[in-house]
Amino acid sequence: MTTTAPPGPASATTRPRASTPRRLRAPAAFLLGAVLLLGAAPLALPDSRLNLLAKYLCYAIVAVGVSLAWGRGGLLVLGQGVFFGLGGYAMAMHLKLADAATAGERLPDFMLLYGSSDTLPWWWQPFADPAFALAMTVLLPMTVAGLLGFLVFRRRVKGAYFAILSQALAAALSIWLVGQQATTGGTNGLTGIQGFFGYDLADPVNQRMVYFVIAVALLLLMAAARQLFVSRYGELLVAVRDSEERVRFLGYDPANVKLVAYVVAAGMAGLAGALFVPAVGIISPALIGIVPSIGFVIGAAVGGRASLVGAVLGAVAVAWAQSTLSDAFPAAWTYLQGLLFVLVVGFLPGGLASLGALRRTRRRAPASVRAAAPTTSAVATASTKETA
Template sequence: MTTTSTPPTAAPATEPPAGPPETPFLGRFLGRFRTPAAFLLGAVLLVGVAPLVLSDFRLGLLAKYLCYGIVAVGVSLAWGRGGLLVLGQGVFFGLGGYAMAMHLKLADAAATGETLPDFMLLYGTEGGLPWWWQPFANPAFALAMTVVLPMAVAALLGALVFRRRVKGAYFAILSQALAAALAIWLVGQQATTGGTNGLTGFQGFFGYDLNDPINQRMVYVVIAVALLLLMAAARQLFVSRYGELLIAVRDSEERVRFLGYNPANVKLVAYVVAAGMAGLAGALFVPAVGIISPALIGIVPSIGFVIGAAVGGRASLVGAVLGAIAVAWAQSTLSDAWPAGWTYLQGLLFVVAVGFLPGGLASLRTVLRRRRTSSDRVGATKGVTT
């Protein structure tokens, strides 16, 4: 037996066990409409209430957290449901972000009558605009690229890697190395990518002035709607036949293969969709936060995308998104006030959430209930982990 490729036998609980059968009628009625009702409530809170009660500054922060939430939707799909530890989501976040940022830079330059973005004038780039920048002047092309480019890269890497059954830890390390390589490459190409500083200082967003608070609020609403739509889409994917198949591949890849499916394709779809979501999140991050740089997409932030999902519950869509938002919030709140403390807390989160609560906070109730019932039973089965 080779230990590296053992499928995770102790998979996190995906769904809480069905409620006791003696649920009263009202409870059953509510249970049936619980998901749409909760979704509606979330939508009202995010799109309706938040812009009314939050200041411009807080709303801007929330917009940033929601972008991380969008990445978490993809992480929940690929990692939570597919068992693919995606440690390189920063690559796709970055590709989407840079595609958007390049267009915004070119649009800004065109608005002031320049042909080159401001930072290129600063570095004195010879030979005019690089050829690979030129198509990004077209807004439709740039918008499409924010999603197509990450998905294409993911499809290429995924097809090569999954087809040869490179999996588990090998896949995780390769995806991480990809994040490192992209960040290093971006830093190296200072004259054409802005180097360590990244791309920043955007003035307009498809004709809207980004310095105007009302337009910042519009960007927030766009992000919130995107998150809600993607969550709804992901949920449909989760409950579809494909979603079942994905879980089957996660839990017993060989058995799925013997049943006549090709696990490589199943995993590829999850990986590519997750990459597209990360790309879109990166693209929306740029107008909301106003910067994209290698520091936001390297190894450390890439793992950061995973931790939020792990804390909230990787296999639970809502848990993963809320976890990502909460961790991002904690990071910006704590890292300013007490940077050392935040690093310790982040490390502790990894250890506790992943090590001892693999289902995340979303599974807390199930775990507690199981613990209570199993301690009642005499001689409870040993060795059953969550």
């Protein structure tokens, strides 16, 4: 993977590739991805398939953030569903209000159905403004993540403790949403979204447009994440993951380094949630609770948590397998999912993306380096320096 080996001094030990110059490999891969997503897929796939792909690409956007926070930062983010949900609900609230306005109603349909009052709750009102709603899809998740991250990292709550807290957050939000049926739609969530900023979502042409928006967003975020990976911040993040105390003694504050990764990952999940709503037409507590939150991590784990491309492909592949196999063989799929998870995370912590890197490392590095988890070339070089 081009993204796993940062350039600069650390890459001095990595093997130079003869065929393509190193600095051209990432742009070439990016171009290839763009051609596939924006050119080949819309031409080759029928509308229904393309719509499914749009949904998987939303999960892939979350995986970009997971790859940053977990793969590079070592923060096991088990509550990405919260941020996905906040973004999704912010978008859905605006679209519901817009739908209601088009239909000439004062309230969204579900509120007329089981709402007790006939006025819009105060916290719904600003979402009628499209600019505010769009900003909130990213700012709201980032604020929540910033608050939790600040409080938790500042007090050096880490590792499993952080994972459990973030998971509890996912549980709490979905339970809270279910409880507020009159204002959030409860278990059903916000459904039946018809328009997207004036475009009718029932029209296949507009569905294609939504797909393009999502694909472009994914490509841009991947490019941004890659720049973050290879920046000095990216190296610092990996250093915090591998030896937090050492980074602290060098004069950095690991809490801030982790906070940035967590907040950026939350923003990406929020954006993914916001784009998920027009593509699928629903956001509900079942899509953001504990199980889907772990699902966001699974995709990245299977593909390769520390590898951007691996995480994205893994997320798409797992989502595809989920919807294809779970309909045909529900029981077998659950076993397969569990087994896949056990085997990949347990015995191939770098994910499928590490298969190639693993082979290269084996030829080059001593056994002690190979034992270091997660196996990516970036980590391998880092630990080589450590043992030296």
